[in-house]
Amino acid sequence: MSGTLFSDASSRLERALKYVSISDDAIERLKYPKASLNVSIPVRMDDGSLRIFQGYRVRYDDTRGPGKGGVRYHPNVSSDEVKSLAFWMTFKCALLDLPFGGAKGGITLNPKELSRAELERLSRGYIEAIADFIGPDVDILAPDVYTNEMIMGWMMDQYSVIQRKICPAVVTGKPLTMGGSQGRDTATGTGAFYVIHSLLPKFDKKPENTTVAVQGFGNAGAVVADLLAKAGYKVVAVSDSRGGVYTENGLDIAAIRQYKREHKGITAFYCEDTVCNIGEHRSISNEELLTLDVDVLIPAALENQITAENADKIQARYIFEVANGPTTSEADRILEEKGIFVFPDILVNAGGVTVSYFEWVQNRSGLYWRLTEINERLKERMVTEAEKVWVLSREFDISPRTAAYVHAIERLGEALDAKGTRDYYINGKMH
Numbered sequence: 142m143s144g145t146l147f148s149d150a151s152s153r154l155e156r157a158l159k160y161v162s163i164s165d166d167a168i169e170r171l172k173y174p175k176a177s178l179n180v181s182i183p184v185r186m187d188d189g190s191l192r193i194f195q196g197y198r199v200r201y202d203d204t205r206g207p208g209k210g211g212v213r214y215h216p217n218v219s220s221d222e223v224k225s226l227a228f229w230m231t232f233k234c235a236l237l238d239l240p241f242g243g244a245k246g247g248i249t250l251n252p253k254e255l256s257r258a259e260l261e262r263l264s265r266g267y268i269e270a271i272a273d274f275i276g277p278d279v280d281i282l283a284p285d286v287y288t289n290e291m292i293m294g295w296m297m298d299q300y301s302v303i304q305r306k307i308c309p310a311v312v313t314g315k316p317l318t319m320g321g322s323q324g325r326d327t328a329t330g331t332g333a334f335y336v337i338h339s340l341l342p343k344f345d346k347k348p349e350n351t352t353v354a355v356q357g358f359g360n361a362g363a364v365v366a367d368l369l370a371k372a373g374y375k376v377v378a379v380s381d382s383r384g385g386v387y388t389e390n391g392l393d394i395a396a397i398r399q400y401k402r403e404h405k406g407i408t409a410f411y412c413e414d415t416v417c418n419i420g421e422h423r424s425i426s427n428e429e430l431l432t433l434d435v436d437v438l439i440p441a442a443l444e445n446q447i448t449a450e451n452a453d454k455i456q457a458r459y460i461f462e463v464a465n466g467p468t469t470s471e472a473d474r475i476l477e478e479k480g481i482f483v484f485p486d487i488l489v490n491a492g493g494v495t496v497s498y499f500e501w502v503q504n505r506s507g508l509y510w511r512l513t514e515i516n517e518r519l520k521e522r523m524v525t526e527a528e529k530v531w532v533l534s535r536e537f538d539i540s541p542r543t544a545a546y547v548h549a550i551e552r553l554g555e556a557l558d559a560k561g562t563r564d565y566y567i568n569g570k571m572h
């Protein structure tokens with residue numbers, strides 16, 4: 142990929158603009174993040190030393206409502222990455238018609254190297270540093286890569302300590318006992334399952350004749366793999382950061398999930414070593430997983446996995462992006478030429494933020510819903526918007542990604558124009 146992640150991400154916007162009629166003012170505003178904050182977070186480590194961590198929060202746009210988006214803990218977190226993730230959140234929330242703008246946060250670190258107490262001090266320190274930038278009506282946090290409900294609980298508690306009142310709606314993805322929602326922990330994978338299961342029949346694909354490979358076996362990837370396997374799809378390969386496993390006849394996903402909860406890594410469920418070939422199972426690398434001869438490929442780990450280097454080798458016919466930004470724009474062009482359908486992140490992984498919206502609504506109303514109600518509402522939204530994206534892509538003969546942006550930009554453009562430009566100063570005078 143040439144250029145930055147953000148320049149690559151925003152090239153998708155440029156492509157979609159050809160098919161929408163929104164004002165030049167609105168287009169100009171969508172090119173820049175509204176506000177960005179970089180913070181240094183001092184943390185006292187268990188050995189008594191002081192370590193400074195770099196943290197970020199970007200609110201890309203809040204025209205349709207408060208900023209909304211997760212917080213990532215990963216060694217590769219940078220201001221460019223967080224800006225790109227906040228950009229995607231803006232279009233994702235508009236696409237799902239949620240009353241939110243887009244935001245994202247992150248801290249540059251390898252969380253596996255910190256003790257639980259260090260992680261808690263870091264998470265509370267992050268909230269101390271960004272407290273004036275966030276709030277239930279301003280910018281609302283949630284989990285992302287290597288953050289979880291325990292961390293969300295600490296963050297919500299720290300914000301409440303600062304405000305001297307209980308503020309559950311500043312963070313979603315919290316533990317149930319702190320005002321979390323039923324179904325938020327499984328929402329991203331469940332939402333992705335609804336999208337996949339509603340779109341594949343358009344290609345006459347039935348579960349029993351559809352093979353699937355899933356890269357990334359975390360909160361999002363493990364749930365979608367499990368639901369697909371339960372629905373009768375043949376999930377032949379899964380992987381995590383340490384590598385993956387493959388079997389032609391389909392893996393026992395529920396058993397692998399159980400194993401991963403208790404151990405580190407998933408290859409070891411079948412193989413003692415990272416390179417193995419036991420019975421019908423064999424270990425595979427993450428790179429190999431992407432190019433397997435399967436019907437459906439689900440990248441569910443990190444950005445920039447499908448690039449100009451490997452796009453030509455992809456054999457899957459359908460890609461459903463559960464990760465944010467797994468495909469570069471150069472790769473997109475190659476995949477399109479090969480006739481591969483890529484269903485984009487801003488649609489496929491939007492189940493997480495949709496149930497976050499339900500959590501926020503429940504926190505503000507004080508009335509809590511059952512899991513069945515949550516999943517019914519989630520399914521209705523995901524299937525409705527997936528259908529709209531599909532119809533737009535056929536109508537204009539454009540890729541599902543461009544169609545998703547067209548749909549989101551129309552909603553965003555309308556909101557931006559309705560709000561006006563707020564240009565108080567014309568010719569040096571205030572109006």
Ligand SMILES: NC(=O)C1=CN([C@@H]2O[C@H](COP(=O)(O)OP(=O)(O)OC[C@H]3O[C@@H](n4cnc5c(N)ncnc54)[C@H](O)[C@@H]3O)[C@@H](O)[C@H]2O)C=CC1
Nearest residue numbers: 285286287329357358359360361381382442464465490493
């Ligand atoms: N958690 C959520 O609600 C949402 C997550 N997403 C996106 O889904 C993706 C995964 O996030 P989560 O599942 O939440 O994170 P997670 O932290 O629960 O899991 C990440 C998984 O990816 C694996 N992984 C890390 N590096 C890898 C690599 N190089 N190759 C293969 N696997 C690798 C890890 O081992 C782990 O299994 C990210 O792109 C995230 O932004 C999108 C929407 C919502």
Ligand SMILES: O=C(O)CCC(=O)C(=O)O
Nearest residue numbers: 210211283285493494497
């Ligand atoms: O649940 C949320 O608010 C946001 C989840 C997220 O970070 C994402 O969709 O990428």
